[in-house]
Amino acid sequence: MSIDWLADPIPASDRDARLAALQRQMQLTKPAGALGRLEALAVRLAGLQRCVCPQLERVRIVVFAADHGVAAAGVSAYPQAVTAEMVRNFARGGAAISVLARTLGAELEVVNVGTVAALEPLAGVIDARVGPGTANFVRAPAMSDEQLEQALAAGRTAAERAMLAGAQLFIGGEMGIGNTTAAAALAAALLGLPTAELVGPGTGLDAAGVAAKIRIVDAALARAQAATPLAALRELGGFEIAALAAAYLAAAQRGVPSLVDGFITSVAALVALRMQPELADWLLFAHRSAEPGHRHVLAACAAEPLLELGLRLGEGSGAALALPLLRSACTLHGEMATFAEAGVSQA
Numbered sequence: 001m002s003i004d005w006l007a008d009p010i011p012a013s014d015r016d017a018r019l020a021a022l023q024r025q026m027q028l029t030k031p032a033g034a035l036g037r038l039e040a041l042a043v044r045l046a047g048l049q050r051c052v053c054p055q056l057e058r059v060r061i062v063v064f065a066a067d068h069g070v071a072a073a074g075v076s077a078y079p080q081a082v083t084a085e086m087v088r089n090f091a092r093g094g095a096a097i098s099v100l101a102r103t104l105g106a107e108l109e110v111v112n113v114g115t116v117a118a119l120e121p122l123a124g125v126i127d128a129r130v131g132p133g134t135a136n137f138v139r140a141p142a143m144s145d146e147q148l149e150q151a152l153a154a155g156r157t158a159a160e161r162a163m164l165a166g167a168q169l170f171i172g173g174e175m176g177i178g179n180t181t182a183a184a185a186l187a188a189a190l191l192g193l194p195t196a197e198l199v200g201p202g203t204g205l206d207a208a209g210v211a212a213k214i215r216i217v218d219a220a221l222a223r224a225q226a227a228t229p230l231a232a233l234r235e236l237g238g239f240e241i242a243a244l245a246a247a248y249l250a251a252a253q254r255g256v257p258s259l260v261d262g263f264i265t266s267v268a269a270l271v272a273l274r275m276q277p278e279l280a281d282w283l284l285f286a287h288r289s290a291e292p293g294h295r296h297v298l299a300a301c302a303a304e305p306l307l308e309l310g311l312r313l314g315e316g317s318g319a320a321l322a323l324p325l326l327r328s329a330c331t332l333h334g335e336m337a338t339f340a341e342a343g344v345s346q347a
């Protein structure tokens, strides 16, 4: 195995398709610009899908699940066992993302990149465990080089499966008790911002819990020296965060855009963007999470998310909730009558 593929080229958006889509937008029966950001979204997707009228019928949601050694430091409001228990819940169709995927007619796949518990075979769950969770990164690197490589490969192959199934959009989700601590540590390392700006309540810590979490992240940052985004991932990341970063890169390399979900997924996107800035065209950002550090990560990604609903669930749920907006942008763009077709007078 190798990680050389991470640097494989990412195609550019198709300028001719964008111009043709813009031309079409100007002919649709509405005052120019009246559909606001939906217009630019349709044009952007046209460039990415290399056609005048983009489509988002076939959407693949992949939830990457993994455990975190740092959970032993008491950084989450919930016990570590929830990660594996939620994988079962995803498989049985009872989780929020299961419901949303069904509602949207989107395919849902779960990739277990490293729960502590080894789970029985479950329908719709890929077993890609690279270890029983990461090490506690306060004391040691979160993962070995080999584990990092395997987690990246799990993300890449998930994106490849999505592309083979004809996905027109990739949505990554995550599940991992303790992963807001890993995400905050990674973001602090990459952005150089004070830890307190990036650490938040996660699943529901109180103020004292958040203060303790800040101290834990500070201790990890004092221990770990990371000169590159990959080194930061290895030192402070999680298996699911590495897999997500890889999946965003692999999808873009194959010409498929991704819709980024919340705080943890945005940190994965930031890591991937630091590896390949050309990825920026291919990432759409769904929402601003209630996790306070998310706004800094979004700003660093130059992202303007579509929604702000106070969500802090993860699982890809915010991206799933934004999908109807993106789909509407496409169907309006593709199906509205032009002024000429409808016999409506132009300005």
Ligand SMILES: O=C(O)c1ccc[n+]([C@@H]2O[C@H](COP(=O)([O-])O)[C@@H](O)[C@H]2O)c1
Pocket (backbone or CB within 6 Å): 075, 076, 077, 078, 174, 175, 176, 177, 178, 179, 180, 181, 201, 202, 203, 204, 261, 262, 263, 264, 265, 289, 290, 291, 294, 311, 312, 313, 314, 315
């Ligand atoms: O997506 C978000 O913005 C988000 C914000 C807070 C928490 N979460 C979810 O909650 C879990 C991590 O929270 P914690 O407190 O255990 O670090 C993990 O499973 C995430 O999917 C997700």
Ligand SMILES: Cc1cc2nc[nH]c2cc1C
Pocket (backbone or CB within 6 Å): 078, 082, 086, 174, 175, 176, 203, 313, 314, 315
């Ligand atoms: C129950 C539960 C469900 C989740 N889904 C994503 N993160 C989660 C965290 C908890 C605690």
